Amino acid sequence: MKNEAEKKVKPDVFTTICISIALLVMLFICSAVCAIVLGGLPNLALAFESEEVRFAVKLSAATASVSTVICMLLALPTSYALTRTNMPFKRTACILLELTLSMPYLLLGLSLLIIFSSDFGKMLKGFGIKVIFSQLGIVMAQLTVNLPFCIRMIRTAFSDVEERLENVAQLMGASKFNAFITVTLPLCKNALVSTFILTWSRALGEFGATLMLVGITRMKTETLPGSIYLNISTGNNSMAMATAIIVLLISGTALVLSNLLIGNGNQGRTGGA
Amino acid sequence: MRNPILEIRDYSVRRGDFLLKKINLSIYKKEVFAILGKSGAGKTVLLESIAGIFPPAEGSIFLNGRNVRTIPFQKRNIGFVYQDYGLFPHISVRRNIEYGLKLRGCSRKEIEEKTEYMMELFSISHIASQSPKKISGGECQRTALARALVLEPELLLLDEPFAALDYSTKKKMYSELKKIHDKFSCTIVFVTHDFSEAQLLADRIGIILGGSLKAVVNSENLMNGQYCEEVDIFLGRK
Numbered sequence: 001m002k003n004e005a006e007k008k009v010k011p012d013v014f015t016t017i018c019i020s021i022a023l024l025v026m027l028f029i030c031s032a033v034c035a036i037v038l039g040g041l042p043n044l045a046l047a048f049e050s051e052e053v054r055f056a057v058k059l060s061a062a063t064a065s066v067s068t069v070i071c072m073l074l075a076l077p078t079s080y081a082l083t084r085t086n087m088p089f090k091r092t093a094c095i096l097l098e099l100t101l102s103m104p105y106l107l108l109g110l111s112l113l114i115i116f117s118s119d120f121g122k123m124l125k126g127f128g129i130k131v132i133f134s135q136l137g138i139v140m141a142q143l144t145v146n147l148p149f150c151i152r153m154i155r156t157a158f159s160d161v162e163e164r165l166e167n168v169a170q171l172m173g174a175s176k177f178n179a180f181i182t183v184t185l186p187l188c189k190n191a192l193v194s195t196f197i198l199t200w201s202r203a204l205g206e207f208g209a210t211l212m213l214v215g216i217t218r219m220k221t222e223t224l225p226g227s228i229y230l231n232i233s234t235g236n237n238s239m240a241m242a243t244a245i246i247v248l249l250i251s252g253t254a255l256v257l258s259n260l261l262i263g264n265g266n267q268g269r270t271g272g273a
Numbered sequence: 274m275r276n277p278i279l280e281i282r283d284y285s286v287r288r289g290d291f292l293l294k295k296i297n298l299s300i301y302k303k304e305v306f307a308i309l310g311k312s313g314a315g316k317t318v319l320l321e322s323i324a325g326i327f328p329p330a331e332g333s334i335f336l337n338g339r340n341v342r343t344i345p346f347q348k349r350n351i352g353f354v355y356q357d358y359g360l361f362p363h364i365s366v367r368r369n370i371e372y373g374l375k376l377r378g379c380s381r382k383e384i385e386e387k388t389e390y391m392m393e394l395f396s397i398s399h400i401a402s403q404s405p406k407k408i409s410g411g412e413c414q415r416t417a418l419a420r421a422l423v424l425e426p427e428l429l430l431l432d433e434p435f436a437a438l439d440y441s442t443k444k445k446m447y448s449e450l451k452k453i454h455d456k457f458s459c460t461i462v463f464v465t466h467d468f469s470e471a472q473l474l475a476d477r478i479g480i481i482l483g484g485s486l487k488a489v490v491n492s493e494n495l496m497n498g499q500y501c502e503e504v505d506i507f508l509g510r511k
Contacts, residue, residue, distance in 0.1 A: 167326050168359040170346040172373030172424060182372075186363045 033248070039238075040245030047242030055219050056227040057246060063135060063223065064203035067142035071150045071199050072192075079154035080180065084163070100148040108144050109212025112137075116213070137214035138223060142203040150199045157191035158184060190262045197258040201251050224250075275301040278428060278460050279323060283332035286322050293318050293484045295332065305454055305461045307475035307492070309468065311507060315484040316464040317356070320430050323462060324351050336428070347376070349428075352421030352459075356433040358413045360405035366416050367392070367401040373424045391419040395449075411442040415449070422457055429453075431463035435470060450474060468495065468508065480504055 011019070040047075047053045081087045082094065100108065115121060116131040124131065131137045161184050169179035185192070207225035216226035224247050231240035279300040286293045293315045300306045308316045321327060323334060325341035334341045336349060353359070360369050370391055374384045392398040395415040400408050405416065414434065421429060434450070435443045451474070454461055465471050471478045472492045480488045482503055490498045496508065505511040 162359075164355055164359055165361060167321075167324070168353055168355070169361075169372070171324060171349065171351050171353050172420070173347040173376035174372075175347065178376065183361055187361075189363075 036241065036244045036248050039241035040243075040248075043238040043242035044245055047239060047246060050239065052218060052222065053227060053239070053243055053246065056222045056224045056243065057250075059135065059138070059222065060204050060224040061250075063138040063142060064200050064206075067139045067146065067203050068196060068200040070139070070143055071146050071203075072196060074147060075150040075154050075195075078151050079158050080184075082151070082155055083158040084166075097148045097151055100144075101152065105145050105206070105208030106212055109141055109209030112140060112144055112209065112213045116140075131213070133214050133217070133221065135214075135221060138210050138221060141209035141213045142206045145206050145209050146199050146202055149202065150195055153191065153195040153198070154188075157188035157195070160191070161187045193261045194258055197254050201254050204250060205247065275304075278302045278304075278337060279462075280335040280338075281323070281332070282335070284322065284329055284334055285331040286318065286327050286329050288318055288327065291315065291318065291484060292330075293322065296322075296486050298479060298486060298489065300460060300462060302460055303454075303458055304477065305463075305475045307471035307478045308462065308464045308481055309466065309471045309478050310464075310481040311466055314481045316466075316481055317432050318484075319481060319486075320353075320432050320462065320464050323428075324353055324430055325349060350424075350426050352424060352426035352429040354414075354417045354421050354429070354431045354434060356436055356464075358405075358417040360413055360417055360420070362404065362406050365402050365404060366397060366408065366412075369405065369416055370420045370423055372420065377424070387423050391423045395419045410437050410439075411446070414438065414446065418449075418453065422453060422459075425457065426459055429457075429459050429461045431461065433464050433466070435465070435467075447473060471495070480507070482507055 082090060087093070113132065116124070116137070121131060129136065131140055165183050165187070166176075166179040169183045170176065174182065205225055206223075207229070210221075210223060210226065211229075214221045216222055216230055218230070222230065224243060228240045228243045228247070231237070231243060277299040279298075281296050281298040284293070284296040291313075296319065308319055310316045318327070322329070323341070325334065325336075325344070325346070328342065336344060336351075341349065360366075361372065364372070367388060370388045371384050374387060379387070389398070392401055395418060397412060397415050397419065400412055400416075405413055408416070414437075435446055438446060447470075450461070450463075453459075463474070472495055475492045478490055478492050478495055479486055480490075480500070487504045488498065488500050496510075500508070502511065
């Protein structure tokens with residue numbers, strides 16, 4: 001009786017509209033993914049055989065890994081300073097970070113180009129640090145694009161950890177650093193894993209700033225997105241689609257890995273004093 | 274004349290829009306002191322100020338004659354139990370209790386012995402390996418007390434320690450607190466909004482309303498003291 005009555009209850013108009021829009025959004029996203037999969041699959045073997053594509057995969061993975069590690073190393077203390085200290089110009093720093101987040105990446109690349117073309121850049125070149133048109137430039141572009149994003153994610157994670165837990169830890173004998181390592185970090189472990197993987201995926205797909213700072217030179221500064229762009233520009237659409245499916249596979253693997261790590265983190269216990 | 278462990282002199286602190294105004298108060302060694310007031314009166318802010326968590330806007334708080342802010346956090350020898358207990362959710366009950374001992378460089382044997390002793394004392398040995406997320410309110414509270422007391426603090430600060438407990442657990446914990454006080458001989462300052470709880474457990478009571486300390490009385494005189502109108506209304510005498 002009850003089930004029949006429940007079946008008769010129709011969802012309200014608002015719920016119906018929301019579900020319909022959600023289904024349309026899913027359809028749209030699904031069609032984008034399907035376009036890559038269907039277009040890329042027949043040429044996947046060709047892409048793996050291509051030396052250029054293999055170079056692009058290696059270069060993208062290496063630069064993304066380096067820039068992500070640097071991002072995390074810089075973002076952790078910066079986020080701590082922004083959430084837990086009374087650092088000077090805190091508000092200005094937050095506005096600046098938001099601004100860079102909303103700026104087109106091409107513009108960030110342009111600003112890097114101006115900086116590294118200046119006397120400062122020339123001085124660095126004198127010391128053997130060449131940024132423009134080099135692989136180091138790719139790392140720099142990824143870092144510039146991702147750092148504000150990474151800081152924002154970690155800031156949010158730190159803000160979600162109750163400061164009183166750190167106070168309790170300190171009253172029990174922990175230094176600020178100890179409290180950070182034994183309380184704050186383990187409590188936002190999942191968010192940190194997500195941030196790492198998302199930052200890495202974003203770095204892998206970075207194009208605008210990289211294009212502006214280092215350009216795309218075959219077998220030198222050819223990242224995966226750069227490779228897709230070059231192949232499309234030269235009319236090699238099948239290779240472009242195959243490269244695109246490789247990017248999709250890497251991103252998908254990263255996402256699965258992230259979910260696995262976070263899932264395990266939820267089940268087990270972390271750390272100790 | 275008893276020695277004060279804590280002297281609060283003209284202490285003011287601002288937290289957002291809230292201002293704790295010119296508090297003057299002495300708390301004596303081995304005393305049980307209740308900070309009584311309604312929600313939003315500034316009780317927790319005062320308790321956190323005693324622990325030296327906030328920089329004052331004015332005035333000072335002295336712990337054994339030393340300005341609490343000049344004593345490094347880890348050397349204040351203060352135990353703090355928050356209303357929500359402040360247990361570390363990512364580590365087990367046992368590890369929560371061991372936390373401070375490890376930081377103080379105790380030997381493995383000493384850590385084990387002290388932790389076992391506290392867990393037995395508070396009847397929480399059966400939940401030693403459980404996460405604080407999976408235990409009851411009463412167990413959380415006993416864990417938080419064990420964690421604070423294992424370090425043998427001179428001053429124990431309790432923020433509304435019984436507010437989240439059901440009636441029977443509350444009754445049990447009242448006698449637990451008395452036992453703790455007898456056994457550990459520490460000074461206890463606790464925050465409450467419950468008159469009967471304050472009267473039952475404390476030697477003296479400080480009434481705090483609107484960020485000001487309105488009166489300090491012996492607990493037996495709480496209901497027959499001479500107060501300003503605001504306190505009379507709070508106590509339900511007007």
